[in-house]
Amino acid sequence: MTSDNTPTNREGLGSTLRAAVLLFLLLSVVTGLLYPLLLTGTAQTLFPHQANGSLIERDGKPVGSALIGQTFTEPGHFWGRPSATGPAAYNAAASGGSNLGPTSQALQDAVRERVAALRAADPGNTAPVPVDLVTASGSGLDPHISLAAAQYQIDRVARARGLAPDKVQALVDRQAQRPLIPGLGEPRVNVLELNLAIDAAAKPVR
Numbered sequence: 001m002t003s004d005n006t007p008t009n010r011e012g013l014g015s016t017l018r019a020a021v022l023l024f025l026l027l028s029v030v031t032g033l034l035y036p037l038l039l040t041g042t043a044q045t046l047f048p049h050q051a052n053g054s055l056i057e058r059d060g061k062p063v064g065s066a067l068i069g070q071t072f073t074e075p076g077h078f079w080g081r082p083s084a085t086g087p088a089a090y091n092a093a094a095s096g097g098s099n100l101g102p103t104s105q106a107l108q109d110a111v112r113e114r115v116a117a118l119r120a121a122d123p124g125n126t127a128p129v130p131v132d133l134v135t136a137s138g139s140g141l142d143p144h145i146s147l148a149a150a151q152y153q154i155d156r157v158a159r160a161r162g163l164a165p166d167k168v169q170a171l172v173d174r175q176a177q178r179p180l181i182p183g184l185g186e187p188r189v190n191v192l193e194l195n196l197a198i199d200a201a202a203k204p205v206r
Helices: 007-046 105-121 147-152 154-161 165-175 191-201
Strands: 055-058 061-065 144-146 188-190
Touching: 055 191, 061 191, 144 147, 147 154, 147 165, 147 188, 154 165, 154 191, 165 188, 165 191, 188 191
Parallel strands: none
Antiparallel strands: 055 061, 144 188
8 A cells, every 4th residue: 555645745745836836926926916017007108197097187286087077066067967976976985876766756856856956046947957967877976967968057157157158058069078989879078177168268166
């Protein structure tokens, strides 16, 4: 009978362990160091704006990201899509929707309150309220609104800023982002970028 602890078996086990350790170390260096460095270097070289968070700057200082919405409530600013994240709106650390279905009473109450706030801010506007101004997105971070949602707010913003509606309309048209492939998706407007354009065209809201 042959023992499992013979020198030949011990040498074979030691060789297998050494190979496993070396393979573990090699993969750790490749996947944990070299690969991330390669991707980071490539991104910083080819896509530095996107790699650094798609930051938007004003006067050389970052004021937000093109990828994450912000809360605007002043009459002289365009309002974005509601956010259901907690504990604060547009919280990137807690991205998610409200999970409320179309028959939810809580959702219906929230929509009524949002419609009432929009009507109160612009009493003379009798146009239908675009749905994206009163319902939250699935991520809760949406930085865009539809062209219809922007156009609904043009008269209110123009009055508050002392601008001609045509000038505000021109700013909306200039900021409109069209789908890369016509017919696949709808035109949209980044709310932060549009509000910065409004600030540049008129006296900023205090």
